[in-house]
Amino acid sequence: MSGRSSTTTPAAGAPNQLRIVEGAHEDLDSGSELPFRCGKILGLGASAVVQMAEDTFDGRVFAHKMFRSTVGRVQNPWTRRAFLNEIDILKRLGTHRHIINMQWSYVHGNEFGILLSPVADEGDLNSFLSAIRNTRTLPTPEQQSILYRAYGCLANGLAYIHSHAIRHKDIKPQNILVHRGCMIYTDFGIALDGTHQSTTTTGLAEGFTRRYCAPEIVEQQPRNSSSDVFSLGCVFLEILAVLVPHFTAIVSDHRPYAERLPDLFDPDKLSCHNQDEPSIDEQQV
Structure with missing residues (x-):
């Protein structure tokens, strides 16, 4: 993921705990623990699932969009392109009240994910x-x-x-x-x-x-x-x-x-x- 900065801030009392820093990206190995826990499913798409996610450090709530990197056992190259494209587009657009805001993104083994806000109170x-x-x-x-x-x-x-x-x-x-x-x-x-x-x-x-x-x-x-x-x-x-x-x-x-x-x-x-x-x-x- 060249060109994207990786920012990790340790939590007080937990020096090795990964933190969610707005706008940052992390490339993680499959054994790393993600800094959030997933909740109910908010939406399903052809290439991604969106779930409620809670920051394990401070309790902030996000919409977690996880891209499916495989279809069955076959690697899907389109998924990675869509993931990288969405990150780039949202960074270009920045903050606007009528545009979803990207908080954090990561690659975790074969999983690609983005944390977004807000979590819509009325759905789509x-x-x-x-x-x-x-x-x-x-x-x-x-x-x-x-x-x-x-x-x-x-x-x-x-x-x-x-x-x-x-x-x-x-x-x-x-x-x-x-x-x-x-x-x-x-x-x-x-x-x-x-x-x-x-x-x-x-x-x-x-x-x-x-x-x-x-x-x-x-x-x-x-x-x-x-x-x-x-x-x-x-x-x-x-x-x-x-x-x-x-x-x-x-x-x-x-x-x-x-x-x-x-x-x-x-x-x-x-x-x-x-x-x-x-x-x-x-x-x-």
């Missing part, structure tokens, strides 16, 4: 929206406030990402956290840093989520930061479908958004609203 946006839909009622006033603010939060966060010549490349509700009413972008494993290259890419697109990706990605055409904007627009539609039940067809239709663009501009095809039902304002009386 997909779970947040699903929980509201499952009640079959309108969002509470507090939930409405969070979702109305989400538009500005997410636009601001994406503008910040793009201002650093970075493309996220996989914006979707599952990669957005909800914490204390704030939206936070996470999962930068396939993000592109365009600092020393063009942010426009060509060739075979990999690692995207088809439901939210832009038409040019599906068609394997040149794509750039505007592809992120399209994906964010899809997220905005799913927030709208919770705030305005007239548009629940947006979510109930599981086709990729890029395949149904004409429908997205046709109110009659988006609406599942029964004209005999009371309006939103009437329901809130």
Whole structure:
């Protein structure tokens, strides 16, 4: 892991205890004891698992993202690339209220891991929206406030990402956290840093989520930061479908958004609203 500093600070009364120092990286042998204990699983992905983690020295709580370096018994080189890429991207982005913060990273034998903060108190946006839909009622006033603010939060966060010549490349509700009413972008494993290259890419697109990706990605055409904007627009539609039940067809239709663009501009095809039902304002009386 050339180019990354390794910082270890001994704990008082425990001179050999490894400490979690913000922004540091550690290359550890497989026999070393990690300075945190894992708790409940927060999320599962194709290449990583995210768990709650507690610092064994001072009790700080993190989200521990552990990358799977093997698929069965086969080494997966993509995992290491995604791990290193995520570290580099998060260091480039630094601290921002709408970006997940990297606290510490390590290699421990065949395990690659990152400690992230905050641990979202409401989980990811997909779970947040699903929980509201499952009640079959309108969002509470507090939930409405969070979702109305989400538009500005997410636009601001994406503008910040793009201002650093970075493309996220996989914006979707599952990669957005909800914490204390704030939206936070996470999962930068396939993000592109365009600092020393063009942010426009060509060739075979990999690692995207088809439901939210832009038409040019599906068609394997040149794509750039505007592809992120399209994906964010899809997220905005799913927030709208919770705030305005007239548009629940947006979510109930599981086709990729890029395949149904004409429908997205046709109110009659988006609406599942029964004209005999009371309006939103009437329901809130």
